[in-house]
Amino acid sequence: MTAGIDTPDRRGRTGLDRHGRDLTGNPRVRIVDVEVLSCDWYVLRRTTFDYQHRDGHWSREQRETYDRGDxxxxxxxxxxxxxxxxxxxxxxxxxxxxxxxxxxxxxxxxxxxxxxxxxxxxxxxxxxxxxxxxxxxxxxxxxxxxxxxxxxxxxxxxxxxxxxxxxxxxxxxxxxxxxxxxxxxxxxxxxxxxxxxxxxxxxxxxxxxxxxxxxxxxxxxxxxxxxxxxx
The missing domain is CATH 3.90.79.10 (Nucleoside Triphosphate Pyrophosphohydrolase)
Incomplete structure (x- = not known):
């Protein structure tokens, strides 16, 4: 069981690995996986996605995002x-x-x-x-x-x-x-x-x-x- 995913983290959050998985606004981006690297207070995620370049070819990319809220x-x-x-x-x-x-x-x-x-x-x-x-x-x-x-x-x-x-x-x-x-x-x-x-x-x-x-x-x-x- 992982805090922030299966069980509440210290801010009471679960399912933090679902963030971004359902995005459909850009057809050139396909979310493959979302990993929670840290959720001590803010949330650090690593997202794997496929990206279609302007010439039509696809590449697999990874980016880390730091989520501290707006x-x-x-x-x-x-x-x-x-x-x-x-x-x-x-x-x-x-x-x-x-x-x-x-x-x-x-x-x-x-x-x-x-x-x-x-x-x-x-x-x-x-x-x-x-x-x-x-x-x-x-x-x-x-x-x-x-x-x-x-x-x-x-x-x-x-x-x-x-x-x-x-x-x-x-x-x-x-x-x-x-x-x-x-x-x-x-x-x-x-x-x-x-x-x-x-x-x-x-x-x-x-x-x-x-x-x-x-x-x-x-x-x-x-x-x-x-x-x-x-x-």
């Missing part, structure tokens, strides 16, 4: 003061792969964990920054690392008010989170992308959206109801 992230901004609200926390994977101290500036984010994307992003904004998001604008949804990770990340934006930035730290202590709340002038945040001080992909994408097509775009009607944040 997530959501949000850019909190104040157009009146031209500031954004970010977080700073330790990220071990970045630390072991060349980041000087592993302390990354990011937009508030988290996994959906059964909630809708907007519910999840409102939850994460409250947990990580102390701000309560009344409504949020959906910006886009993307696959962040489609070559190996299944996650889709939903991007949002919402205003916050200066009075809501009373906390300097956030996060769920029971989950080991120790998150600093960082308010920055928007122009400085953009400069920190160029200087390499901001290297988090989701933060970079939302900051550049805000400059090119969002609330800090020249001539943008900053007063439109994109969502507000209170405390």
């Amino acid at each position: 997530g959501a992230t949000i850019l909190l901004y104040d157009t009146d003061r031209r500031t954004v609200l970010l977080t700073r926390q330790f990220r071990l994977p970045a630390y072991v792969n060349g980041h000087p101290d592993g302390m990354l500036l990011e937009t508030a984010a988290g996994l959906l964990d059964g909630d809708t994307p907007e519910e999840a992003v409102r939850r994460e904004a409250a947990e990580e920054t102390g701000c309560v998001v009344d409504a949020a604008e959906h910006v886009f949804t993307v696959y962040m690392s489609p070559g190996s990770v299944t996650e889709r990340l939903h991007f949002f934006a919402a205003r916050y008010h200066p009075a809501s930035v009373a906390a300097t730290h956030g996060g769920v202590i029971g989950e080991g989170e120790d998150i600093a709340v960082v308010e920055l002038p928007f122009h400085k945040a953009l400069d920190m992308i160029n200087s390499g001080e901001i290297v988090d992909a989701k933060a970079i994408m939302l900051l550049q959206w805000a400059a090119l097509d969002g609330p800090f775009t020249r001539g943008h009607p900053a007063g439109r109801p994109l969502g507000t944040v209170t405390r």
Whole structure:
């Protein structure tokens, strides 16, 4: 008996080896086998499939996929003061792969964990920054690392008010989170992308959206109801 397949794993899941076996959307792909390599918390699978190339011939391929669930992230901004609200926390994977101290500036984010994307992003904004998001604008949804990770990340934006930035730290202590709340002038945040001080992909994408097509775009009607944040 194998945990996650025949018996529940520590998150209560079974049948994890069935994921992807019934896909029929691409006639050039035939799933042959799905193996669960790990399901300690997230799920690592190895999938064997036949793939038809453009010239018509078929080849047998194997790929590993890391399934951590889908997530959501949000850019909190104040157009009146031209500031954004970010977080700073330790990220071990970045630390072991060349980041000087592993302390990354990011937009508030988290996994959906059964909630809708907007519910999840409102939850994460409250947990990580102390701000309560009344409504949020959906910006886009993307696959962040489609070559190996299944996650889709939903991007949002919402205003916050200066009075809501009373906390300097956030996060769920029971989950080991120790998150600093960082308010920055928007122009400085953009400069920190160029200087390499901001290297988090989701933060970079939302900051550049805000400059090119969002609330800090020249001539943008900053007063439109994109969502507000209170405390």
